[in-house]
Amino acid sequence: xxxxxxxxxxxxxxxxxxxxxxxxxxxxxxxxxxxxxxxxxxxxxxxxxxxxxxxxxxxxxxxxxxxxxxxxxxxxxxxxxxxxxx
Numbered sequence: 001x002x003x004x005x006x007x008x009x010x011x012x013x014x015x016x017x018x019x020x021x022x023x024x025x026x027x028x029x030x031x032x033x034x035x036x037x038x039x040x041x042x043x044x045x046x047x048x049x050x051x052x053x054x055x056x057x058x059x060x061x062x063x064x065x066x067x068x069x070x071x072x073x074x075x076x077x078x079x080x081x082x083x084x085x086x
Contacts, residue, residue, distance in 0.1 A: 006031040011041035017058040019045070030063040037067045 004026045010033055014020070023029055034055070035042040045051060046066075052074055055065055063070055 001026050002028065004029050008033045009043065010035055012043050014043040014045045016045055016048070017054050020055065020058055023059060027061060029059065029061055031067075032059065032062055032064070033066050035066050 001023075002025075004023075005028045007023070007029060012034075014034060020032075023032070032055070035046045039046075045055070048054070052065060052068075056062060056070055068074065
């Protein structure tokens, strides 16, 4: 799994970030989908508070989560807002 770069796990039963721990050993993993961009085929983890922040913190090598770049912050679960660096 050291060469794994993209992983689509939509529609599974992933309940928490602990289930994602094995992917910490995938140094090239950049894209992870746990739900579709429109929110369909969610894993139970997607319904948790601070889902996106927790997954990105647990897997810091990710560039995109659910098709959305790390640099984009989801506001209220639906609106996209680019992070502004000071």
